[in-house]
Amino acid sequence: MVELSTDQQQADKKAHAIDMQSLGRVKQDLDIESETTCLDISGLDLFYDDKQALYDISMNIPQKRVTSFIGPSGCGKSTLLRTLNRMNDLVDGCRVSGKILLDDQDIYAKGVNVADLRRRVGMVFQKPNPFPKSVYENVAYGLRIQGINKKRILDEVVEWALKGAALWDEVKDRLHESALGMSGGQQQRLVIARTIAVEPEVLLLDEPASALDPISTLKIEELINDLKSKYTIVIVTHNMQQAARVSDYTAFMYMGKLVEFGDTDSLFTNPKEKQTEDYITGRYG
Ligand SMILES: Nc1ncnc2c1ncn2[C@@H]1O[C@H](COP(=O)(O)OP(=O)(O)OP(=O)(O)O)[C@@H](O)[C@H]1O
Numbered sequence: 001m002v003e004l005s006t007d008q009q010q011a012d013k014k015a016h017a018i019d020m021q022s023l024g025r026v027k028q029d030l031d032i033e034s035e036t037t038c039l040d041i042s043g044l045d046l047f048y049d050d051k052q053a054l055y056d057i058s059m060n061i062p063q064k065r066v067t068s069f070i071g072p073s074g075c076g077k078s079t080l081l082r083t084l085n086r087m088n089d090l091v092d093g094c095r096v097s098g099k100i101l102l103d104d105q106d107i108y109a110k111g112v113n114v115a116d117l118r119r120r121v122g123m124v125f126q127k128p129n130p131f132p133k134s135v136y137e138n139v140a141y142g143l144r145i146q147g148i149n150k151k152r153i154l155d156e157v158v159e160w161a162l163k164g165a166a167l168w169d170e171v172k173d174r175l176h177e178s179a180l181g182m183s184g185g186q187q188q189r190l191v192i193a194r195t196i197a198v199e200p201e202v203l204l205l206d207e208p209a210s211a212l213d214p215i216s217t218l219k220i221e222e223l224i225n226d227l228k229s230k231y232t233i234v235i236v237t238h239n240m241q242q243a244a245r246v247s248d249y250t251a252f253m254y255m256g257k258l259v260e261f262g263d264t265d266s267l268f269t270n271p272k273e274k275q276t277e278d279y280i281t282g283r284y285g
Contacts, residue, residue, distance in 0.1 A: 030263040035062030038232040044098035068243035071253035077236040085121035122195035126207040128187035130179035142198035165193035185216025205235040
């Protein structure tokens with residue numbers, strides 16, 4: 001094998017790396033140490049029966065920022081995301097050890113009300129999953145479950161949440177039509193409206209745009225950017241350009257381990273770990 005000089009290695013790295021400027025990204029000066037922590041993950045292991053899927057994950061997810069999880073298929077991105085609102089409780093044979101603190105309270109402690117946790121930490125999946133109900137009832141759903149049925153309050157929240165999800169103008173004249181008649185991109189924004197209607201602190205997005213066309217994807221990315229002033233957002237994405245476009249912080253995972261976590265500009269332009277560099281320059285994955 002031919003040995004490359006350091007200069008050649010740097011040039012080679014640059015040639016393969018994502019061009020952050022061409023993505024329209026404005027460089028940010030962020031420092032994880034100076035952020036307020038929203039979710040503090042420490043020593044997290046996860047098993048599906050005997051198979052370990054997460055190994056000793058520790059990281060602080062900052063408040064009101066967008067954090068992306070990236071890495072090759074099967075590295076544990078969705079598994080880690082699902083630990084953050086205990087969605088994995090629904091999987092038979094799944095065991096977790098370690099700690100996850102949300103605002104300093106351990107979400108795995110005995111006595112935690114999981115329904116309340118999932119209201120505080122809302123989740124949006126890859127495939128839009130509106131209920132077979134009207135647009136209005138989809139958004140009002142979480143409030144009705146909480147026993148809120150006053151029309152005036154529901155009207156207000158439905159309008160507020162649909163505006164927050166950048167969907168109001170498109171649906172205000174068809175609020176009582178079925179949500180199933182909407183486009184995929186509109187359905188995904190409706191699901192986001194349904195999630196924010198109950199005022200969560202955290203939004204977990206699991207490949208939220210991967211089933212959508214490029215224009216709908218762009219709308220979701222713009223929406224993520226708008227929502228981060230109010231919510232802590234964690235997104236799993238296969239698409240590195242998307243992670244580079246939307247996120248403030250990025251975590252690179254490989255085979256169930258957290259390889260590197262840092263601000264997105266540094267991770268993509270000057271990764272500390274060789275495995276991260278290999279992944280972002282397309283050498284594997
Ligand atoms: N419900 C489950 N039961 C058993 N094993 C599972 C389950 N869900 C995931 N796994 C395994 O855990 C590992 C991590 O999977 P996970 O879906 O979290 O990875 P990922 O990085 O999100 O992958 P992808 O990008 O393909 O969605 C994989 O080996 C997967 O096969």
